[in-house]
Amino acid sequence: MTSSRVAMRDERNWPSQAVLSPNVGSRNADATTHPSALVDPHEDLASRSAASLLSTTIHTLPPEILSEIFFQSTLKYPASSRNLGTPAIARVCQEWRAVAFGHPRLWTTVNIHASHISSHDDVEAYLARSCQAPLSVYAEAQIDVSYLNAVPEAVAATRQVAEVLYRVAALSAYRWEMLSVIGDCILFSRQAELQTPLLERVVLMVTTWLEQHEGPLPLAFVQNASRVREATITVGYGQPPIMLPAWSQQLTTVIYILYYGEAHEFDTIVRHLSAQPDLRRLELLDGFGDHAFIFSVNVNLGPSVFHLPKLIEMAVSGLGHLFLPKIDAPILQKLKVTGGIDEDEERTGSVSITSLTRVLARASMRSLRTLELIDFDIDEYLPLDDLYRCLEGLPALATLRIENGKEEHRLCPFLRPELLAWLARDESAPARLPALTRLTLRFDGWSCDGREDLLRQIMVSRATSGTAHGIPFKTLARLVCDLGHEYQLP
Numbered sequence: 001m002t003s004s005r006v007a008m009r010d011e012r013n014w015p016s017q018a019v020l021s022p023n024v025g026s027r028n029a030d031a032t033t034h035p036s037a038l039v040d041p042h043e044d045l046a047s048r049s050a051a052s053l054l055s056t057t058i059h060t061l062p063p064e065i066l067s068e069i070f071f072q073s074t075l076k077y078p079a080s081s082r083n084l085g086t087p088a089i090a091r092v093c094q095e096w097r098a099v100a101f102g103h104p105r106l107w108t109t110v111n112i113h114a115s116h117i118s119s120h121d122d123v124e125a126y127l128a129r130s131c132q133a134p135l136s137v138y139a140e141a142q143i144d145v146s147y148l149n150a151v152p153e154a155v156a157a158t159r160q161v162a163e164v165l166y167r168v169a170a171l172s173a174y175r176w177e178m179l180s181v182i183g184d185c186i187l188f189s190r191q192a193e194l195q196t197p198l199l200e201r202v203v204l205m206v207t208t209w210l211e212q213h214e215g216p217l218p219l220a221f222v223q224n225a226s227r228v229r230e231a232t233i234t235v236g237y238g239q240p241p242i243m244l245p246a247w248s249q250q251l252t253t254v255i256y257i258l259y260y261g262e263a264h265e266f267d268t269i270v271r272h273l274s275a276q277p278d279l280r281r282l283e284l285l286d287g288f289g290d291h292a293f294i295f296s297v298n299v300n301l302g303p304s305v306f307h308l309p310k311l312i313e314m315a316v317s318g319l320g321h322l323f324l325p326k327i328d329a330p331i332l333q334k335l336k337v338t339g340g341i342d343e344d345e346e347r348t349g350s351v352s353i354t355s356l357t358r359v360l361a362r363a364s365m366r367s368l369r370t371l372e373l374i375d376f377d378i379d380e381y382l383p384l385d386d387l388y389r390c391l392e393g394l395p396a397l398a399t400l401r402i403e404n405g406k407e408e409h410r411l412c413p414f415l416r417p418e419l420l421a422w423l424a425r426d427e428s429a430p431a432r433l434p435a436l437t438r439l440t441l442r443f444d445g446w447s448c449d450g451r452e453d454l455l456r457q458i459m460v461s462r463a464t465s466g467t468a469h470g471i472p473f474k475t476l477a478r479l480v481c482d483l484g485h486e487y488q489l490p
Contacts (some may be wrong), residue, residue: 028094063099070099074106111174112164114141114157114183120167127172134177134198139165141183145207155210158183162190169194169221173350177201179222180232184208191221199225203232204242205257216243229253235265236287241270249275252310255283258319266301269323273306282327285338286318301326324355330364339376339414353387360390368394369435372401376414388422397433398474411444414462420454425461430468440480456486 061069076338100106107130112118122471127135141158143151165187169176174192180203181187188206202222222228223245229252235242236259254276259264269284281385301322317338324337337356356373371394391397404413423439427434441456443451462476479489 005185012184017464026089027248034339067099067103070096070430070457071103071105101129104129104133108133108135110135110168112137112139112161113132114154114161117157117160118164123164123167124171127168129402130176134175136166136178137165137172137176138180139182139187140180141187143210145208145210151210155184155186158186159190162187166191173221174198179203181205182207184210186210187218188221189218191218192225194222196222198227201230202228205232206232207234219243219245224251231255233257234259234287235268236260236262236490244272248272248381250278251276252278253281254279255285256320257285257287259287261319264321266322270304271484273308274304277308278310278354279308281313282308282311284317284320284322284323288318288360317348317387321452322354327359327360328364331367332365334369334370334372335359335368335375337376337455338374346370353382353384357386357390360387361393365390365394368398370399370401371397373414374401374403376404384419384422392429392432394433396435399433399438399440400433400436401443403440404446413443413448415441415443415446415451417449417451417454420448420451420458424457425473426452431471431473434473436473437474438478439476442480442482444482452483452487455481455483459487459489 030120053099059105106124110126135486139161141154141161143154143158145151161183165181169191173196176196176199178201179196179199180201182205185206185208188204199222204217204219204222206217219242219281225245225247228247229250231244231251232254232255233242233244233255236257256269256272257267273279273282305326305328307328309330311327311332313326313335315338316324316330319400321337321339360368360371371391402415402419406416420441423433441455448454459476459479465473465475467473476489479487
C-alpha cells in the first residue's frame, strides 16, 4: 500500500512522468532515479502534512492581519532595494503579490538611483499604487572623480536621475513627506520650483560640483515647505555657501556635514545656528570621519556663543569639535563626541580634550544624562584630571559609553587603567557618578594592563544602591563590554 500511495502522490506532483509512465509497477522499478526516492516516504508525508497545516492556518487569518504581517516584514527593506518598477516584495508568490499590490503603504518609498533608471511608465505605475499616501523620496547619483574615464558616463547617469526626479516631482511633490537628494549639483540645478506642503524632513548632500553654476546651491524645489523641521546638509566640497529657505529658522533637528574645514563651511553653520533658536537636536559631523587635520585648521569662529535654549541632544565628530566650546545648551541631556586624530607630531589631542572639558565644566551641563565618547584616542602622557573633575560635576549622568578607536594609531586608547580605576567607587568617593545605571566599555582589541580585575572592581563597587555623605547613589543595572559575558550586566 505504501508504494501505491507514493506512486499516486508522484503522479500528482510529476504529471509529465505520469503521462510517460502510466504503469505504476514499471515506474517504481526506476524509483531510484526519481527525486522522491531520496526522501523517506513517512518523513515526506509528515513534512507535507505540516506544510499543509501551516498553509491552512495562514489562510484562516483575516486579510487585514495577513496584510499587516507582510507590511511589517517588508517595512525593514532599505530604500536602496525599492527601485521603481516591480520590486522583489511583489514577486514572492501569488498571495503576497495580491497583498502587495493592494497595500498602498508598501509603495510609499520611492528610490531613484543611477544604477536603475526607470521609464515614465514605471514611474507612473509605481506612484499610482501608493494612492494618495505620503511619500519618502530618495534620489542618489554620486560621481567618483578619481576615475576620470568614467566621469562622462556618470554625469550622463546623474542627468537621467535628475530627469526621473523631475518626473516624480511633477506627479507627486504635493504628498512628499521626506526627501533625500545626494549627488552632484546637477541633481539640484535641474529641478523646478515645487509646492511641498507635507514635507517634514530633507537630506541635501552635494558630493561633487562638476556643472558650472553661478550663485548658491539651487534649492527652489524645497523652498515652499513650511512644515520642514528636520534637515541634513553638507556644507563642503567647494560649493558656494548654502542659503537655506525660510524654513531653516524653524528646524528642530539639523545635521551639518563638513569636509575640508574651509572658511565658507564654518560661515554657513555660524549663520544658520544664529537663526535656529528652536533646535532640539544638533549634529556637527566630519564627512571624512576622523579628520586627520582637525587641529591644523585655523578657523576663527568669533567670540560669540550660540545660545540654544531648547537643545537636548548634540553630537560632534572631527571638524565638529571646533564648535563644542561655542554651544551653550542649558538643558542638554545627551552628548556624543567622536574623536579626531592629530597627526601633527608637535601637538597632541589635548585640543579636543580641552574643548570637551570646557563644555562639561559648565554649570548648565548638570542636566546631562547621557555621554558617549567614541574613538577618542589621546596622547598617553596627557593627564585626565580635568576630565575627572568635569565628570564628577555631572550628578544626573545615567548612561556613559566609552569606545576605543578602531585602528591602532600612535596615540593611546582612551580606556586606560587609571580611567577604569576611577570609574569604580571606593572609600574616598563612595557616590562617584551617583546616577550611573548604564555603562558601555569597548576596548576593540586594545590591551590594557589589569583590565579584567578593574572591571570586576567596577561591577562589585556599583552592585548596590544607598546614600553616602547625604548623596543617594544608584546600582549599575547594565554593563556592556566586549571582553566576554562575565563582564556584562545583567
